[in-house]
Amino acid sequence: MTRSLLLLAVPLWLPLLAGCGEKGHEAGRGGNPPAPVVTGVQVEVVKAVAVPDLAEVVGTVRARTSAVVLARIPGTVTLLKVREGERVRKGQLLARLDAQETGAAGAAAAAGSDEAQRALDEAEARKRLADVTFERYQRLYREQAITRQEFDTKQTEREVAAQGVARALARYRQAREGARAASRMADYARIVAPLSGVVTAKQVDQGSTVFPGQPLMTIDDQGSYLLELALPESLAARAxxxxxxxxxxxxxxxTFSARIAEIVPAADPQSRTFVAKVPLDRQGVTTGMFGRAAIGLGSGANAILLPERAVVEHGALTSVWVVEQGNIARMRLVKTGKAVGGKVEIVSGLADGERVVLSGVEKVSEGAKVE
Incomplete structure (x- = not known):
């Protein structure tokens, strides 16, 4: 009896389930929201073009003119008037050294020069007296008022006086040059700027002890800068x-265009690279900046180039928005190559003739209709 009741119940429930299924299906078809419409985007048909064969090298920005200020005498830095980043003019006092030995040597040389000057004056006075005496004895000898011996004696005294003047003059010149050299050495205690520019490095502080040849600071001329590129040997012959x-x-x-001004003909034995110098005419450039340069080596194979704004990056995935049939937007994963003049090379994922969203990519969503 129970078995018969179950069999009768199943046929009664089947029409009810079938009716519910049909209603649900109809509700699903009528409940899907319409595809969103996107406007204000730029869509273009992409075409493969010849991509320039570029080689990218890196380099460092340096000042065209740079001066390393060195100490020429030993001493202690008693005055330091500049700091890194400060602008200086040519001839400006940068620092002063306390070099007592050099100062004492200069004073001694000056005193020696004065003494040599007085000796020269004395020798010249003796020669004038010898000349006058010789002329007097010469007249007396003509008048036969003196003997030949007396005349020869006065003539010899005149010649000795002349030689004395010559020796005194030589000693004076020697002492004068020594005093000049000592004065120059004393002037080395004043450190002045060899050119106008900005102090980019300072290796000493006030109170430091320095020695001849020790760097004190570096001054760069801010008038012009160069980007020094490290060219590999394979490019040295082509650039x-x-x-x-x-x-x-x-x-x-x-990013801007420039030209190589010169290439240093000697290679660095450590890196096996040549230095190529590119003049920079840009505001805000400073020494030590990192720079890159793309060198054109001719035309390469055909490829699709897209503006950088058209490429969407999500972590490690790179994609673009492709507009397919019916103006429906679809996300397409692509593989990119090198950058060429503000555009990105698409290596794979796109075909010639497809339509791609170039601007306004932030408005597009998967399945959206583009108008």
């Missing part, structure tokens, strides 16, 4: 003076 380059300074977020 030359006048070769155009695309320079990027990350610190300034700037």
């Amino acid at each position: 030359k003076a006048g070769t155009p380059v695309q320079v990027t300074l990350d610190a300034l977020k700037a």
